[in-house]
Amino acid sequence: MTLLDPIKRRTSVRDFIDKPVEREKIMLCLEAARLAPSACNSQPWRFIVVDDGQLRGKLCDAAFSGIYSANSFCKTAPVIVAVVSEKSKFMARIGGMFRGTEYHLIDIGIACEHFVLQATDLGLGTCWIGWFDEGAVKAILNVPQQKKIDILIALGYYNPARVSSEHNREPIDKIASFNSY
Ligand SMILES: Cc1cc2nc3c(=O)[nH]c(=O)nc-3n(C[C@H](O)[C@H](O)[C@H](O)COP(=O)(O)O)c2cc1C
Structure with a gap:
């Protein structure tokens, strides 16, 4: 078994x-x-795990209605994780300003992918969810309005026979090179 x-x-x-x-x-x-x-x-994240059935139902109804209803499949997920962006350390924020780089988004992306890969290793399925009614999620989970929730993770068991693990990705020679652009 390798990574x-x-x-x-x-x-x-x-x-x-x-x-x-x-x-x-x-x-x-x-x-x-x-x-x-x-x-x-900086560890600029907080994970709110919603596994209470009633709360999850309420959350999904609010988060995935109207223009967000394309993601209403999330209602089948027994767990929804809301990832709240917390403030990065001063040096990361200053450095990010100089560089024009949103380091906290990189940080959150790495943490979420760690989460997702560990879930995969445990036989669980996940889906990153970036398209949802953020205001509704914040209201239901008591997240202060000034905070940001950039991503949710849907988590649960699934039937592998019903999921294709085929990856539609660019070949390596199109996305990487050695020693020059
Ligand atoms: C930041 C981010 C946001 C995403 N948002 C959604 C989403 O709102 N709804 C959805 O069904 N999939 C979403 N996805 C999943 C992508 O569509 C999916 O990862 C991509 O098509 C590659 O397919 P794969 O994950 O099966 O390899 C998101 C993925 C990422 C990384």
């Missing part, structure tokens, strides 16, 4: 089965996210 195995197996799951996810498994995913690197070790 490339879960990386290859991970695919976006949009059809979950009705089976609760064990808290111990969620904790392992959170531990993987916790260990992610971040600019100046």
Whole structure:
């Protein structure tokens, strides 16, 4: 088993089965996210795990209605994780301003991918969700309005026979080169 195995197996799951996810498994995913690197070790994230059925239903109804209804498949996910962006350390923010780089988004991306790959390794399916009603999510989860939720993660068991793990990606020679652009 190499790291490339879960990386290859991970695919976006949009059809979950009705089976609760064990808290111990969620904790392992959170531990993987916790260990992610971040600019100046800012760790600018907070993960709100919604696994209470009633709250999750309310959250999904609010987050994925109207223009966001393309993601209403998330209603089948037994767990939704809301990733709140927290303030980066001063040096990361100043450095980011000089560089014109949103380091906290890079940081959150790494942490979420750690989460997702650990979930894959545990036999769970995930889908990154960037298209949702953020205001509604913040209101339901008591997140202060001035904070940002850039991403949700849908998490749950799924039927692998119903999910294609084929990756539609550019070949390596189109995305990478040695020693020059
Ligand atoms: C930042 C980000 C936001 C995404 N938002 C959504 C989304 O709102 N809805 C959705 O169904 N998939 C979403 N995806 C999943 C992508 O569509 C998917 O990763 C991509 O098509 C590659 O397919 P794969 O994950 O199966 O390899 C998102 C992925 C990322 C990284």
